Amino acid sequence: MAMSHAYDILRAGHQPLRPLFAPRSVAVVGATEKDGSVGRTLLWNLIQSPFGGTVFPVNPRRSSVLGIKAYPTVGAIAEPVDLAVIATPAATVPAVMQECAAAGVKSAIIISAGFREIGAAGLGLEEEILAIAQKARMRVIGPNCLGVMCPPTGLNATFAATMAHSGHVGFISQSGALCTSILDWSLQENVGFSAFISIGTMLDVGWGDLIYYLGDDPQTRCIVIYMESLGDARSFLSAAREVAYVKPIIVIKAGRTAAAAQAAASHTGALMGSDAVFDAALQRCGVLRVDTIADLFDMAEVLDKQARPKGSRLTILTNAGGPGVLATDALIRAGGQLAQLSTETVAVLDQLLPAAWSHGNPVDILGDATPDRYLKALQHCETDPNSDGLLVVLTPQAMTDPLAIAQDLAHYVQTRTSSTKPILASWMGGQGVKDGERLLNQAGIPTYAYADTAARIFSYMWRYSDHLQALYETPVLPRTLGTNHPDREHVTQLLTQLRQEGRTLLNEWEAKSVLAAYGIPVVETHIATTEAEAVTAADRMGYPVVLKLYSPTITHKTDVGGVALNLPDAGAVATAYRTIQTNVAQAVGAEHFAGVTVQPMIPWKGFELILGCSTDAQFGPVILFGTGGQLVEVLEDTAIALPPLNTTLARRLLQQTKIARAFAGVRGWPPVNLAILEDLLVRFSLLVVEQPWIQEIDINPLLVAPPERVVALDARIVLHRSEAVIPKPAIRPYPSQYVSPWQLRDGTPVLIRPIRPEDEPLMRQYHATLSEQSVYLRYFHLMKLSQRVAHDRLVRICFVDYDREMALVAERQTPTGSEIIAAGRLSKDHFGNTAEFSMLVSDPWQRQGLGTELMHRLIQIARDEGLSALHAYVLKDNEGMIRICRHWHFEFTPGDDPTVWFVRLCL
Numbered sequence: 033m034a035m036s037h038a039y040d041i042l043r044a045g046h047q048p049l050r051p052l053f054a055p056r057s058v059a060v061v062g063a064t065e066k067d068g069s070v071g072r073t074l075l076w077n078l079i080q081s082p083f084g085g086t087v088f089p090v091n092p093r094r095s096s097v098l099g100i101k102a103y104p105t106v107g108a109i110a111e112p113v114d115l116a117v118i119a120t121p122a123a124t125v126p127a128v129m130q131e132c133a134a135a136g137v138k139s140a141i142i143i144s145a146g147f148r149e150i151g152a153a154g155l156g157l158e159e160e161i162l163a164i165a166q167k168a169r170m171r172v173i174g175p176n177c178l179g180v181m182c183p184p185t186g187l188n189a190t191f192a193a194t195m196a197h198s199g200h201v202g203f204i205s206q207s208g209a210l211c212t213s214i215l216d217w218s219l220q221e222n223v224g225f226s227a228f229i230s231i232g233t234m235l236d237v238g239w240g241d242l243i244y245y246l247g248d249d250p251q252t253r254c255i256v257i258y259m260e261s262l263g264d265a266r267s268f269l270s271a272a273r274e275v276a277y278v279k280p281i282i283v284i285k286a287g288r289t290a291a292a293a294q295a296a297a298s299h300t301g302a303l304m305g306s307d308a309v310f311d312a313a314l315q316r317c318g319v320l321r322v323d324t325i326a327d328l329f330d331m332a333e334v335l336d337k338q339a340r341p342k343g344s345r346l347t348i349l350t351n352a353g354g355p356g357v358l359a360t361d362a363l364i365r366a367g368g369q370l371a372q373l374s375t376e377t378v379a380v381l382d383q384l385l386p387a388a389w390s391h392g393n394p395v396d397i398l399g400d401a402t403p404d405r406y407l408k409a410l411q412h413c414e415t416d417p418n419s420d421g422l423l424v425v426l427t428p429q430a431m432t433d434p435l436a437i438a439q440d441l442a443h444y445v446q447t448r449t450s451s452t453k454p455i456l457a458s459w460m461g462g463q464g465v466k467d468g469e470r471l472l473n474q475a476g477i478p479t480y481a482y483a484d485t486a487a488r489i490f491s492y493m494w495r496y497s498d499h500l501q502a503l504y505e506t507p508v509l510p511r512t513l514g515t516n517h518p519d520r521e522h523v524t525q526l527l528t529q530l531r532q533e534g535r536t537l538l539n540e541w542e543a544k545s546v547l548a549a550y551g552i553p554v555v556e557t558h559i560a561t562t563e564a565e566a567v568t569a570a571d572r573m574g575y576p577v578v579l580k581l582y583s584p585t586i587t588h589k590t591d592v593g594g595v596a597l598n599l600p601d602a603g604a605v606a607t608a609y610r611t612i613q614t615n616v617a618q619a620v621g622a623e624h625f626a627g628v629t630v631q632p633m634i635p636w637k638g639f640e641l642i643l644g645c646s647t648d649a650q651f652g653p654v655i656l657f658g659t660g661g662q663l664v665e666v667l668e669d670t671a672i673a674l675p676p677l678n679t680t681l682a683r684r685l686l687q688q689t690k691i692a693r694a695f696a697g698v699r700g701w702p703p704v705n706l707a708i709l710e711d712l713l714v715r716f717s718l719l720v721v722e723q724p725w726i727q728e729i730d731i732n733p734l735l736v737a738p739p740e741r742v743v744a745l746d747a748r749i750v751l752h753r754s755e756a757v758i759p760k761p762a763i764r765p766y767p768s769q770y771v772s773p774w775q776l777r778d779g780t781p782v783l784i785r786p787i788r789p790e791d792e793p794l795m796r797q798y799h800a801t802l803s804e805q806s807v808y809l810r811y812f813h814l815m816k817l818s819q820r821v822a823h824d825r826l827v828r829i830c831f832v833d834y835d836r837e838m839a840l841v842a843e844r845q846t847p848t849g850s851e852i853i854a855a856g857r858l859s860k861d862h863f864g865n866t867a868e869f870s871m872l873v874s875d876p877w878q879r880q881g882l883g884t885e886l887m888h889r890l891i892q893i894a895r896d897e898g899l900s901a902l903h904a905y906v907l908k909d910n911e912g913m914i915r916i917c918r919h920w921h922f923e924f925t926p927g928d929d930p931t932v933w934f935v936r937l938c939l
Contacts, residue, residue, distance in 0.1 A: 122146030177232030199224015356394030
């Protein structure tokens with residue numbers, strides 16, 4: 033009912049970062065004529081670059097600077113100022129910012145250093161500056177930065193020696209020194225930028241702001257980032273998840289080999305380093321991480337020029353064996369694989385190529401290869417269904433014509449219509465191949481000096497494509513989650529009681545009761561504080577049994593001789609009880625022994641796994657899964673992921689481990705039913721995001737006996753201390769507080785709830801119920817059903833970042849399942865505290881009060897989320913939407929188009 037692209041229209045008119053990149057006027061505070069000074073360089077760069085605006089030097093001791101009239105203060109400038117570039121000593125910056133605020137300056141770039149990097153005094157200055165900027169609604173880049181370039185407009189508000197070329201790469205860096213190095217490199221390599229941003233210490237404008245801005249910028253096709261620290265993890269991930277789907281985001285982060293944060297006492301904490309968590313976070317939002325500056329820009333180029341591969345299989349076509357072998361090694365090391373040529377392709381190549389060709393991949397077409405041989409081999413290799421991409425390698429041999437081969441390859445790529453497989457090239461050699469290399473680059477075929485570099489880049493491309501595919505592959509709802517709801521009340525009461533007692537370590541029985549409350553199978557466990565109680569418990573459950581130390585203080589029982597397995601009778605139980613008691617007393621002291629737990633000895637043959645969670649200071653809870661048992665730290669076969677998980681993400685987590693290969697069946701064992709494990713992982717992720725007081729969980733071992741028996745044999749849970757600041761999950765979990773039933777006017781019961789990724793099939797059915805009129809009123813134009821239900825479109829609708837969007841659906845139960853009969857959505861503005869709303873009720877269910885109720889709930893959610901206003905564009909013919917908006921007292925303003933209302937509700 034509301035205009036789908038109204039958000040884009042409104043955003044174009046309200047873009048608070050625009051003055052930083054396209055100012056109409058710039059004040060340089062600290063402008064001077066002193067040779068070699070930052071103030072002089074800033075002013076010179078601004079007046080040398082034709083950005084189309086006015087430059088005002090500000091210097092209280094001079095009447096002019098570089099022949100331009102100077103002003104004693106920003107307030108003395110008679111014209112409005114969009115951007116202030118500040119290069120004065122740190123101690124003076126708060127006063128300068130106060131002047132800018134009073135003069136109505138829209139934005140500032142603080143070049144000056146001497147803030148948090150010098151300690152508490154500098155941090156205090158930053159806090160003072162931020163308070164001024166927030167009160168004046170002024171956006172600030174810096175401090176301690178090189179500045180900002182916008183090459184397409186000619187803006188150069190930096191003190192760099194040269195201006196970057198114009199192009200389509202948006203570059204953001206925390207290091208000013210690295211900026212200048214990359215700038216020099218880009219000029220040599222002819223790499224162009226849509227924006228070149230040094231952000232310094234991110235006092236105000238951070239990663240999320242800039243990713244959103246560059247995501248909206250039509251000049252930017254790819255975003256590359258040099259990062260030293262993350263800052264606001266939620267802001268970064270929220271922006272990256274949205275933008276990476278349409279524009280590649282590539283990150284290089286310093287500190288990959290730095291010592292990890294101190295390991296927690298748990299296995300999970302010991303196996304989880306901060307850099308590994310950062311990797312998992314990037315995977316979760318579809319961002320690609322690379323290791324070198326060269327890879328950073330190589331990937332920006334290749335993702336701009338070539339389609340993403342649908343798989344990891346590369347075909348290498350070469351006129352020399354050595355480069356093919358090196359490329360193969362690089363490909364495999366980077367996680368790719370050689371395509372296995374089909375028998376049909378081999379048969380055709382046998383007819384085309386000399387008898388001495390390699391008869392496999394790499395396809396060595398020999399050193400005397402002509403342009404025609406290259407082209408025909410390429411054509412047939414590209415059509416092979418087993419190949420996902422091609423690398424064409426040329427070495428300059430006496431009979432080789434690099435330019436002619438490049439001409440044929442370029443023409444073929446530019447005129448092909450039936451394939452989207454990426455094609456990369458490596459024209460190896462010096463000056464003799466430069467003309468061919470230049471021609472290929474002009475044709476959109478990325479070229480590399482060495483074949484192994486090209487193969488590694490292809491693997492990066494596949495990794496990026498695979499991350500996106502995993503994020504937006506439609507999951508299924510876990511089969512038990514809809515029928516076996518977690519007993520949240522039990523867990524909340526238990527944890528509250530323990531915190532009131534001042535305890536942070538749950539005993540084994542308590543930990544297992546928490547897991548059981550979330551539907552995670554646990555082994556039967558009884559606490560025995562005396563030898564007699566242990567024997568009685570063992571007699572009751574039957575032999576053989578296991579005895580484990582019961583202690584409020586000891587974490588790892590095996591380390592102190594606290595585990596006895598396979599006890600066959602009462603005598604063995606009594607002996608084991610005394611042995612454990614003695615072992616603990618000798619190892620750490622008798623006061624650490626509080627009894628034992630008695631459990632049945634599980635006879636299943638299966639895999640010992642670990643499933644755990646630890647809390648990261650930046651990203652909140654992080655899940656770990658892998659091979660468990662006593663050697664878990666030695667084997668280090670684990671993978672990590674950010675919760676919450678769905679079944680697709682759970683399966684991807686499983687597949688990252690080596691043990692997962694055995695789940696398909698090994699040495700006579702039947703395969704594991706992966707759906708059972710996926711369900712368990714989803715439930716576990718629900719536990720860790722719904723119970724924020726849990727700091728760590730270890731389930732080790734988690735026994736999986738094929739095909740589908742799973743049980744937690746041991747568990748350990750640690751709570752945060754009462755005074756702790758608990759990090760939120762980096763990705764906001766499903767907002768279950770907005771789920772509640774309602775009735776239509778005719779008495780039909782519906783459930784109104786936030787949308788889920790699993791809803792894609794239901795949304796496809798929902799769109800089939802819409803009339804052309806409803807579609808037109810909602811989208812302002814007709815849209816074919818095939819377009820509305822395309823997977824790429826529906827994933828944007830169903831895969832909601834609840835931090836930025838809130839979409840509600842009304843679900844009705846039917847004899848064959850359920851159906852969605854209405855949908856409403858709030859989309860928060862990137863740069864404000866308002867949101868666009870939209871709503872559409874299925875035609876058979878209109879005039880049942882559902883639209884009014886959905887609007888009521890959207891308004892309430894907006895208030896709960898702290899929004900200040902809702903808005904939308906509505907066609908004047910849309911009587912139903914207009915009636916609803918008038919019911920809720922929206923303000924109506926005529927739009928630029930006379931057929932449209934702009935409606936707004938202040939909250």
